[in-house]
Amino acid sequence: MAPPQPARVGDVLRRLDDHFLRASESAHEVSKMLEAARMHYHSNFAATRGFVDHSARVMQVITWNRSFKGIPQPENVKNELDDDEWETHATVLDKLLAWEKKLCHEVKEFEVIKMTYQRKLAVLNKKKQRGASSSSVEKTKAVVKINRLRDKQLYPKLLELVKGMWHMWDIMYAHHKAQLRIILELKSSDDPVTARETSEQHHERTVQLWTIVQEWHNQFGNFMTYQKNYVGSLYSWIKLNVIPIDTNLKPNSSQPHEATPPIKRLLHAWHDILEKLPDESTKKAIFTFAEVVKTILVHQEEELELRIKIEETRREHERRRRQFDDWARKNWDKGAGMNNPDGSLAAPVMERKAAVEKLEQGLKNLEETYRGKCRVVRDKSLNLLRTNLPELFRVVSDFSLQSAGMFKGLWSIAHTNDQLDE
Template sequence: MVMVRQELHGHIDHSTKIMHVITWNRSFKNLPNQDDFGGNFEIDERFETHATVLDRMLAWEKKLYDEVKAGELMKIDYQKKVALLHKQKKRGVKLETLEKTKAAVSHLHTRYIVDMQSMDSTVSEINRLRDKQLYPKLVDLVDGMANMWSSMHHHHKWQLVIISGIRNFEAPPVPRETTDQHYKQTCDLRDIVREWHMQFEKLMDHQKGYIRALNAWLKLNLIPIESNLKEKVSSPPRLVEPPIKDLLYAWHDQLERLPIELAKTAIKSFAEVISNIVLLQEEEVNLRRRCEETRRDLNRKKAQFEEWHQRYMERKASQGEDANNSEVAEAVNSDPVADRKTAIEEVEIRLREEMGHHNRIARQVREKSLANLRMHLPELFRNMTDFAGFCYEMYSNLRKSAVLPKDEVQG
């Protein structure tokens, strides 16, 4: 009825708004085979999903919108004809003309009464779907959410117990370096925790958005559609307080009071902790790769020296004593073998320094990572355990207060 109530403010595409608020995955896995229906394409309401119930209600809402719009146009036409009839009476027009106008007024009035009765039938069907279909689906959703958060509370509680043992862990005396695979796994963990934070935020936002939308719709749904014609058109019986009202109001109120920021902050903080560990490991990995590059450089220089030294000694031996005498002056000022060995020794010294730096960083990375995990992992699961407990308590209370009609319970 949202479209009906806001007709004076212009047309609003509420189906689009509803689709933006609600995202569902239609599941017909429990539907009977099509052959079981024979020639009847109607699906038993027992097999309808939450989504299909909303689809049906939206279709009836659109039908009601069209009926009310047509009724308003017909009422305007009727009022014009009545005004014309009064003018004709005052002017004293021919009886034949007056009778035609009276017949047109009567015809429009009859059509309006029929259309109003049709509209009342539409309202009755919307209310029936609200009370007999949507409300039980919401109760089922509450029950499912209570079970889910009960399970989440149980698992988070055990995770907290298990992870509390990390306080007894000690960094190994010999630092283990961060391998490329280890670094990649830490990056994957960081991305997963970030995704967890984003999806958790979306889950809570969508829950709130859906319940807010249903509450806004219900407020308009409970406003009766009145006719201002003299003849009273029978209206369908309305429940002043339908069961869905108390459920939605309580659901909305308790969702707003949930300490969602508690869990969001815990997940976000842990994501930042893992991001910091990634940065530490990235520095260590870069140092290790620098060591590997220096080691390859050293091996290359050694191989080049051995190859050069062998040629040098062969050439020196083949030239004999004369060559040695001619090179005495050069040897006084320069020793090519010593120069090349010095260059290799410089690379060896640089490699030892880089390896020492890498080992120190590797130890620091292990110690800082372990310290961060010791502090923040228990905090994460403690907060998630508390939040899951709050959610379970909320949905358990809603489940206790949401009582289905006897016919629904028996069904």
């Protein structure tokens, strides 16, 4: 049986790239959930369900304040707002924001009325049967609507996002683990390194790789920061949201306090797992690899500069050679003495010829140096990849595994709590 062929560097890099592309596809569903595709009109995975005008939907909620002024409420508004057919994560948040603004408006307006007519209201309250004020009704209606959006729309969207993140990281782990196996094959291979020179295209691809790895480092950091900020902001809002807002309640009021909603437990657990993920070590590993690619670029640039110097020297040698040949031919045609009586070349001829030969020898030395440089660049580049890529894929695969496990656990906890609440 023939021994297995050593892994070729080009084939290995193509396989690694293929896994990167397939891993990136795992984020498409999460991007759809977050409407990230809407930011890019040319996105291949943009939803085809049509554009959702968030602003118009939010303004429909805001204009519900007409009812507070005694203006009839349009009949079609409620139905459209309650239609979940086109509802997305972003539209739910927009509506929650609108209702929070409405509630804030109602409270502020009520306080102005309360301060202006406090004494008159006291007199009126004594003369009429005690009942709920219109402002209280409006505040209650706003609170009910916010809680309904929170528990019936936002919470399911968050659960959907958790499940999507779990599946996304699970797929990414599989691909990063495969990449680790591939690069370990290259590390154990004794594939001889050829002294092939760095082409302009090769150098451009290395520059592109360096740029992409830098962007990977930046975007990974942004992803973790934005996720922590988003979950932290939602959790802070939830902690305030579940506190009764009716300041007219007496200290010993028998009104029941709202039980801890499932969304609060979910966000609390989500917030905790984000703090436990090793994102800083992952960022460091990606940054380190970016520096490795930069080192390879420096070696390539030194090689390219040497090649440019060779080309300049070769042109100069050809120019000097042509000048010497032209000068010798003209002097020979004129019958000028090119040789001494003993047959040796005359001094002027010797000087010009020596200058040309010196340039020719310098060109040969540069070419020899260049061939050695090509081998050094190939050796160093391959060794840097063999040494650093395994660590990179080991770190990112570990991070993906932990992320998948934590989101799976978060999903399980949420569903267990939901069953207990039923």
